Amino acid sequence: MSVATVEPKNGQQTAISAPLWYRSLRSLLFRMDPEEAHTLAIKLAPLAAGLAGGPFEDDCLATSVAGIKFANPVGLAAGFDKNGRLTGCLASFGFGFAEVGSITGQSSAGNPKPRLFRLVEDEAVINRLGLNGEGADVVARRLAAANFSLPVAVNIAKTNHPSIKGEKGIADMLHSFECIKDLPLAFITLNASCPNTHEGIMQETEELDQILAGVQKLNSRNLPVLLKLSPDSTPELLETFVASACKYGIKGYVLGNTTTTRGGLSTKAESVQSMGNGGLSGRPLKAKALDLVKRVYQIKQHDQDIIGCGGIASGFDAYEFIASGARAVELYTGLIYGGPDLPLRINRELSSILKKNKQTIATAIGTAGKSA
Ligand SMILES: Cc1cc2nc3c(=O)[nH]c(=O)nc-3n(C[C@H](O)[C@H](O)[C@H](O)COP(=O)(O)O)c2cc1C
Numbered sequence: 264m265s266v267a268t269v270e271p272k273n274g275q276q277t278a279i280s281a282p283l284w285y286r287s288l289r290s291l292l293f294r295m296d297p298e299e300a301h302t303l304a305i306k307l308a309p310l311a312a313g314l315a316g317g318p319f320e321d322d323c324l325a326t327s328v329a330g331i332k333f334a335n336p337v338g339l340a341a342g343f344d345k346n347g348r349l350t351g352c353l354a355s356f357g358f359g360f361a362e363v364g365s366i367t368g369q370s371s372a373g374n375p376k377p378r379l380f381r382l383v384e385d386e387a388v389i390n391r392l393g394l395n396g397e398g399a400d401v402v403a404r405r406l407a408a409a410n411f412s413l414p415v416a417v418n419i420a421k422t423n424h425p426s427i428k429g430e431k432g433i434a435d436m437l438h439s440f441e442c443i444k445d446l447p448l449a450f451i452t453l454n455a456s457c458p459n460t461h462e463g464i465m466q467e468t469e470e471l472d473q474i475l476a477g478v479q480k481l482n483s484r485n486l487p488v489l490l491k492l493s494p495d496s497t498p499e500l501l502e503t504f505v506a507s508a509c510k511y512g513i514k515g516y517v518l519g520n521t522t523t524t525r526g527g528l529s530t531k532a533e534s535v536q537s538m539g540n541g542g543l544s545g546r547p548l549k550a551k552a553l554d555l556v557k558r559v560y561q562i563k564q565h566d567q568d569i570i571g572c573g574g575i576a577s578g579f580d581a582y583e584f585i586a587s588g589a590r591a592v593e594l595y596t597g598l599i600y601g602g603p604d605l606p607l608r609i610n611r612e613l614s615s616i617l618k619k620n621k622q623t624i625a626t627a628i629g630t631a632g633k634s635a
Pocket of ligand 1: 345
C-alpha cells in the first residue's frame with residue numbers, strides 16, 4: 264500500500280492539531296519560561312492522568328520491539344521524564360511505552376540557563392540542557408519502587424563533564440547500566456547522539472565498541488539494548504556504528520536524536536541565532552529523522568528493530584515512519600504544541616489509516632514506496 268493513499272490532502276505539512284482547551288492553556292504556558300513550564304508539566308501530569316482518556320489498545324496497533332510487546336506503538340521520547348517520575352501515569356495519556364532519561368553516571372546540573380527555547384512558528388524547540396539529571400543511582404532507586412503503568416525503557420548517556428571522557432566516560436556509562444540492569448525494563452537505549460555535551464555526538468567507533476563490549480559483559484539478564492543515533496551522522500559514521508551494533512548484539516536503533524542544523528526554519532534568522540547552540544527538535548526535524556530511518560533500514564541486520572523519532576505529531580507522521588521501517592515511534596516536542604492527549608490522537612488516527620489500508624503495524628512496516 265503506498266503512503267500516498269493517506270497523505271494530507273494539500274500535500275503540505277499541516278500544523279500540529281491541539282484541542283481548544285489545550286490551545287487556551289498553551290497560551291498561558293508559553294508566557295512562562297520553557298523550563299519552568301516543563302517542571303510544572305511534570306508536577307501536574309500525575310494529577311491530570313485521572314482526566315486523560317487512556318490507556319489505548321487496538322489490535323491493529325499492537326507491536327513489539329526486540330521481542331517486547333507494546334499495546335500501541337506511540338512512546339514517550341527520552342528527555343521528558345529524565346528522572347523517572349512519571350512511569351506510573353504515562354499509560355493514561357495513551358502512550359504504549361516510555362523512555363526514562365537520559366540518566367548519567369553522576370548527577371548533573373547541566374549547562375548554564377537559559378538553555379531551552381521555543382520556535383513557535385516552526386512548532387519546534389532548541390535545547391542545550393546538557394544532560395541535567397539526578398544521576399543513575401537515584402533514578403534506579405525510584406524506578407525500583409515504582410508501579411509501571413506501561414513498558415519502561417531507560418536511556419543512558421555519559422555524564423557531561425570535561426573530566427569525564429575516554430576510559431572515565433566508558434566507566435560512567437557502564438556504572439549507569441549496572442544501576443538499572445536488574446530492573447524490569449523493556450529495553451535500554453545507549454545514547455551516542457546527544458549534541459549538547461562537551462564532546463558533541465559520539466564519533467569514535469573504538470569508544471562505542473568499548474561501551475558495547477562492556478554492556479554485553481554486564482548484561483546477564485539479556486535485556487534488549489538499543490542504540491540512539493543522530494540525524495546529523497555522515498553515511499560513513501552510520502555504517503561503522505551499525506557494524507559495531509551488529510557485532511555486539513544490539514537489538515535495534517532509536518532514530519533519532521535532535522539536529523544541530525538550522526535549515527528551512529520560518530522563525531527569523533536573528534532570533535534563531537540569538538538562541539545559540541543546541542539540538543533542534545519538532546516539526547522541522549521530521550524529514551531528517553525519516554531519512555535516518557530509511558538509511559538505517561537499508562543497512563541494519565534483518566532482526567534489528569527501529570524506533571522512529573523526530574517531529575512526529577500526527578497519525579500520518581507515525582504511519583510514514585512505520586512505512587519507512589520503524590516498528591514503533593516516540594515523541595517529545597509534539598506534546599508541547601499538541602498537548603497531553605496527542606498520543607491518544609496519534610493512536611486513533613494511525614488506527615484509522617491502518618484500517619483504511621487494511622493493514623496492521625506488522626504488515627505496514629517498511630512498505631513505503633512499494634505498491635499494493
Ligand atoms: C528538552 C529536550 C530534552 C531532551 N533530552 C534528551 C535526553 O536526555 N536524551 C536523549 O536521548 N534525547 C533527548 N532529547 C531528544 C528527544 O528524545 C528526541 O530524540 C528529539 O527531541 C526528537 O523528537 P521530537 O521531535 O518528537 O522532540 C531531548 C529533547 C528535548 C526537546
